[in-house]
Amino acid sequence: MTDGSFRASDVTKSYDDGKTFANDRxxxxxxxxxxxGLLGPNGAGKTTLVKQAIGLLKPDSGTISLGPxxxxxxxxAARQLCSYLPQAQMPINSFKAHEAIKITGMIRGGxxxxxxxxxDELIDALDIGEWRDTLGTKLSGGVKRLVGFAMVAVWPGxxxxxxxxxxxxxxxxxxxxxxxxxxxxxxxxxxxxxxHNVLEAEKSVDRLAIIDEGRIFAExxxxxxxxxxxxxxxxxxxxxxxxxxxxxxxxxxDHTRVRNNLIAVIPEAxxxxxxxxxxxxxxxxIAEEYALGAxxxxxxxxxxxxxxxxxxxxSS
Amino acid sequence: xxxxxxxxxxxxxxxxxHSFVMMTRWEIVGLRLLLPITVFVxxxxxxxxxLGVGLxxxxxxxxxxxxxxxxxxxxxxxxxxLVLGPQLIAAQKAxxxxxxxxxxxxxxxxxxxxxxxxxxxxxxxxxVMALVVANWRYDIDLRVSTLIIPGALLTLYTATMxxxxxxxxxxxxxxxxxxxxxTIFALTGFSPVNxxxxxxxxxxxxxxxxxxxxxxxxxxxxxxxxxxVSGLGRSYVVLGIWAVVATMVTAFVLRRRA
Ligand SMILES: Nc1ncnc2c1ncn2[C@@H]1O[C@H](COP(=O)(O)OP(=O)(O)O)[C@@H](O)[C@H]1O
Ligand SMILES: [Mg+2]
Numbered sequence: 001m002t003d004g005s006f007r008a009s010d011v012t013k014s015y016d017d018g019k020t021f022a023n024d025r026x027x028x029x030x031x032x033x034x035x036x037g038l039l040g041p042n043g044a045g046k047t048t049l050v051k052q053a054i055g056l057l058k059p060d061s062g063t064i065s066l067g068p069x070x071x072x073x074x075x076x077a078a079r080q081l082c083s084y085l086p087q088a089q090m091p092i093n094s095f096k097a098h099e100a101i102k103i104t105g106m107i108r109g110g111x112x113x114x115x116x117x118x119x120d121e122l123i124d125a126l127d128i129g130e131w132r133d134t135l136g137t138k139l140s141g142g143v144k145r146l147v148g149f150a151m152v153a154v155w156p157g158x159x160x161x162x163x164x165x166x167x168x169x170x171x172x173x174x175x176x177x178x179x180x181x182x183x184x185x186x187x188x189x190x191x192x193x194x195x196h197n198v199l200e201a202e203k204s205v206d207r208l209a210i211i212d213e214g215r216i217f218a219e220x221x222x223x224x225x226x227x228x229x230x231x232x233x234x235x236x237x238x239x240x241x242x243x244x245x246x247x248x249x250x251x252x253x254d255h256t257r258v259r260n261n262l263i264a265v266i267p268e269a270x271x272x273x274x275x276x277x278x279x280x281x282x283x284x285x286i287a288e289e290y291a292l293g294a295x296x297x298x299x300x301x302x303x304x305x306x307x308x309x310x311x312x313x314x315s316s
Numbered sequence: 317x318x319x320x321x322x323x324x325x326x327x328x329x330x331x332x333x334h335s336f337v338m339m340t341r342w343e344i345v346g347l348r349l350l351l352p353i354t355v356f357v358x359x360x361x362x363x364x365x366x367l368g369v370g371l372x373x374x375x376x377x378x379x380x381x382x383x384x385x386x387x388x389x390x391x392x393x394x395x396x397x398l399v400l401g402p403q404l405i406a407a408q409k410a411x412x413x414x415x416x417x418x419x420x421x422x423x424x425x426x427x428x429x430x431x432x433x434x435x436x437x438x439x440x441x442x443x444v445m446a447l448v449v450a451n452w453r454y455d456i457d458l459r460v461s462t463l464i465i466p467g468a469l470l471t472l473y474t475a476t477m478x479x480x481x482x483x484x485x486x487x488x489x490x491x492x493x494x495x496x497x498x499t500i501f502a503l504t505g506f507s508p509v510n511x512x513x514x515x516x517x518x519x520x521x522x523x524x525x526x527x528x529x530x531x532x533x534x535x536x537x538x539x540x541x542x543x544x545v546s547g548l549g550r551s552y553v554v555l556g557i558w559a560v561v562a563t564m565v566t567a568f569v570l571r572r573r574a
Contacts (some may be wrong), residue, residue, distance in 0.1 A: 004321070004322050039545075051415070054419045055419075055573060056415055056418060056419065056572040056573065056574075057573055057574055058574065066322070068322065069321040069322070069325075073574070076325070076423070077325055079419055079420065079421040080325050080326060080421040081323075081325075081424075083419075084415075084416070084417075084419040085416075086412075086415040086416050086419070088411075088412035088413060088415060088416075089411070089412070090413065090415065090416055091408060091411070091413030091416060091417060093349065094345060094346055094347065094348035094349040094350070095346070095348075099469055103338065103341055103342055103345065104420075106338050107338045107339070107342065107420050107421070107422060108420075108421055109326060109334075109421065114532070135349075137349070157421075159325075174550055176453065209399065299491060
């Protein structure tokens with residue numbers, strides 16, 4: 001096999017001598033040119049998986065490969081072929097932004113001139129030119145994150161791993177960042193993206209997996225995952241803090257409660273009844289606000305991860 | 317679309333050298349904010365130690381002064397490798413910036429080599445300053461010979477690799493700092509660096525024959541003085557063994573994955 005796909009097969013990783021299974025037989029693949037999203041709540045096992053791909057952790061069992069290279073047996077190959085934006089901040093306090101990007105690109109094997117050209121493109125594309133000569137200590141968290149992204153994207157290798165890349169980034173530059181993630185894909189790089197921001201991921205990924213408690217619960221394109229929810233609406237109710245969940249009318253097909261947020265899934269035909277019910281709850285002081293809208297990937301996500309949480313109370 | 321083929325992996329001496337140069341640049345730029353103050357502190361400690369002991373004892377006899385001044389230099393070098401280095405690594409671990417550095421596509425040995433270069437840059441000004449001050453204050457009979465080069469290099473290498481191995485073996489940053497504190501205490505108090513080993517109780521003197529500090533002092537002194545060092549060959553052997561062990565432990569822990 002000489003294709004360039006990234007494959008994880010049956011990856012299992014436990015911590016604390018098998019007490020916590022952070023990854024439980026995970027299997028997935030990312031093709032060159034594809035942006036693949038791994039979505040899941042905190043503690044789902046996302047970071048654990050990517051750290052194994054880059055050779056920082058070793059799985060209990062299973063295999064991880066990129067094209068012909070076994071990344072577990074050959075962590076040197078993993079580091080040369082994959083570039084990695086960790087979830088934690090980058091160690092660039094005493095680097096000027098442009099230096100950090102250039103040195104990383106050159107460490108990754110790019111020539112000084114080629115790296116400098118690409119760096120300048122990225123600085124423009126991410127609109128961070130005003131901090132070009134600023135030391136890392138003086139950068140805000142969001143700008144530091146963008147510089148970190150540029151460090152990883154400037155000489156990317158065949159697989160780019162991004163662990164929560166948009167954390168702290170302002171909404172406008174987030175869009176620019178997503179454009180650059182897309183561009184990596186268009187250049188033939190496989191992008192493996194970890195996030196808990198479902199709405200953003202929905203617009204930018206080609207395929208995604210929803211993961212919780214170390215297992216994949218659904219996988220597919222954003223629209224294929226929403227298929228099951230076609231013809232339904234989401235009615236979101238903001239309940240008074242700490243109030244009990246109100247009795248649900250018969251037309252509510254499904255619901256999840258996350259703190260004060262009650263999300264009810266109702267058929268499109270029942271929209272009027274749904275609004276009536278919501279207004280009633282507001283009138284009687286149980287709900288403070290409501291919104292009715294099309295189901296989103298977030299609903300699929302909340303339904304799946306919510307279901308999981310309901311079946312097996314989180315161990316932590 | 318047809319995806320670009322997987323490129324051949326980089327290998328060989330050219331790759332090693334490029335990685336080493338780039339990692340050294342990475343470390344030096346990375347210490348930009350810390351380097352001036354660190355070097356300054358090293359210079360002050362070295363000079364201060366030399367002067368302070370003189371103040372404490374009033375009149376320092378020439379032989380004691382020579383012993384003391386050369387001992388201070390050993391302590392300056394050993395402190396950088398065994399205390400300062402591990403504390404910098406502990407800080408990286410505490411700030412969780414460790415993962416990115418270890419995901420960079422360079423041979424692990426180049427990161428270690430870059431670290432040794434960095435520690436040398438930190439240590440050498442302090443060492444030179446301590447010598448200058450000692451020479452000026454006590455007018456000691458320093459006889460600097462070319463032996464100082466292998467002596468200083470081996471001392472710095474061994475101390476740095478030992479510190480590096482400790483810092484990479486232990487996970488908790490707090491524990492790294494604790495151990496380095498204990499090390500510096502033992503270093504200055506219970507090792508015959510600043511005083512002749514005859515002044516130690518027999519068992520402690522015997523123990524020091526196997527520990528690196530005494531031998532670091534010996535090889536350094538051999539390059540700075542004439543006629544007060546004996547058993548130099550043995551010191552090189554013991555220190556050489558420590559250097560090899562520290563290198564092997566480092567090589568092992570750097571390849572280890574949790
Ligand atoms: N070093 C570790 N030691 C013990 N447990 C860990 C460690 N790292 C992560 N875990 C646990 O493994 C699970 C998955 O963590 P992680 O992969 O960080 O999740 P995510 O990135 O999806 O938030 C969590 O329950 C977490 O507490
Ligand atoms: Mg994570």
